[in-house]
Amino acid sequence: MDVIGGRRRGPVPLVVTGPLSPYESLVRTELVSRGYAASSVRDAVRMMRRLSLWMDRRELVAAGLTPARVEEFLAFRRAVCSSEPVARRSLGAVVKVLRHAGAVPVPVEASGDAVQEVLADYGAYLRGERGLAAESVRCYCGQARKFLAALPDPLDDSLARLDAVQVTAFMVRHTADAGSVWSAKALVTAVRSLLRYLHVDGRIPAPLTGSVPAVAGWRLDSLPRGLEPQQVSALLSAPDPESPAGRRDRAVLTVLARLGLRGAEAAALQLSDIDWHAGEIAVRGKGSRVERLPLTAEVGEVLSEYLVEDRPRCSATAVFLTARAPYQALTGACIRAIMGRACERAGLPRLGAHRLRHTLATTILRAGAPLPEVGQVLRHRSQLSTAIYAKVDHEALRSLAQSWPEDGAR
Missing domain, CATH: 1.10.443.10 (Intergrase catalytic core)
Structure with a gap:
């Protein structure tokens, strides 16, 4: 609170000066639209003001706010106050808005990140060419990462020399440690998909999907487990x-x-x-x-x-x-x-x-609904997907059971 002429007045509105000043209104509007509380918006703008002043003293423009400069500013804040976690949280919201608007540089993924680059391209292929949902893309890329990370550096050279023996050896080694048949099958499906993409993209010399061994497993070999x-x-x-x-x-x-x-x-x-x-x-x-x-x-x-x-x-x-x-x-x-x-x-x-x-499907069956109706509720495209529930349709199975012969025990 400020006191003027013996009277109190409310807090003076924060004004951002320096290289980030043109973006103050944008940051305020974006944070409000994303649901931030008024106090959180004030904290973020206050941190934006401090950052902009710090940049101004170092004669930095907005385009010079690289990830390294952000970390440098946070180190400066740690040296002058003890609220670095709060500063990082507030500053993170501001920087996200500025990066999304193209006002400051977006960080480039680092690591031995030939793997990350291949995965980014592969994920874009799955979304754009194959039409997979975001969750499916995440699962495929997670499995593909295991395969790519197992290859020696540099990755481009390893892919150029990749052969069937290496692929089969990787699959045998990793499916044995998968933990379940379904986990192993997920790895097989993802690696085959990755190899198809790598061949189409010209990163491997030959189609190697045939070198990925199948996992022994049979349809309908388990019971659907519903809840009471x-x-x-x-x-x-x-x-x-x-x-x-x-x-x-x-x-x-x-x-x-x-x-x-x-x-x-x-x-x-x-x-x-x-x-x-x-x-x-x-x-x-x-x-x-x-x-x-x-x-x-x-x-x-x-x-x-x-x-x-x-x-x-x-x-x-x-x-x-x-x-x-x-x-x-x-x-x-x-x-x-x-x-x-x-x-x-x-x-x-x-x-x-x-x-x-699974519980909904078994409940519908117990109420007397036929299997095709269960398939409609679950939106199965194939009747084979619904067929597993025949195992828990006890009434239908009872009509198929043959009577035990009276003298069968003799």
Whole structure:
């Protein structure tokens, strides 16, 4: 507070001077639109002002604010005050806005980052040419990184000399340590995809997908593992009902349990996907397909409560958002974390979100629905995907069982 003529007045508005002054209005507007509280915006602009003055003394222009200069400024702040963590957090928000606007340089990925460069190109190929969803791209790139990181430096020379013997040796070694058949199969699929891309891109001399051995495993060799009704109820009741984040988590779990959505599908839901008048919800599934499901009363109730009472007011269009600014759409990893926390609170072992999808399918079967109807609810493209649930359709299986011969024990 300042005192003028014996009267108090409010804080003097912060004004940014120096090389960053043209961007003050942009930073304020962007931070407000991303849901930052007024106090957080003030802290960020205050840090922007200090940074701009520091740059001015060193005769730096905005384009000279490289990542190294940012770290140099933070080191300066550490020397003059003890609030470096706060400074880093506030400054991080400012720098993100400036980089997004093209006002300051974007950091170039470093490391022995030939691997990172190949993965960036490969990810762009998966998104643009193959049309894979973001979560699928993440999984493929994660597996591909293991293969590329195993090659000796320099990477370009290793790829140019890559042969079938090296590929097969890597796969035999790593699939043995995968932990499960499905993990090994995921590695096989990703490496084959990577090798196809590397050949098309001219980085390897020959198509080597045939040198990736298959993993022994058979369709329908396991039982779908559903949960009991009381376990589902415990999961839905697990999130904290007194906090906005807890009520958001309950809405997420209800969507998974009652509509059978995959975790990535729940994360991808947009506000425009909910048709309240028609009582339908559009789901963006595998293969970029958009399908419509009925919006049940229970799901509609928890969604409307979350959207009206707890969802942050911001420009983001996703249904489910992070609980703290900057507000962003939840990711598949966030959905898995929500499920994990609910399992812990409900006293259950950590389960994947897909377990709720299995539970919905087995519940529908027990209610007397035929397998094709289960496939429609789960939005399977192939009947083979639904066929596994025949194993838990006990009523249908009972009609196929042959009676035990009376004298069979003799």
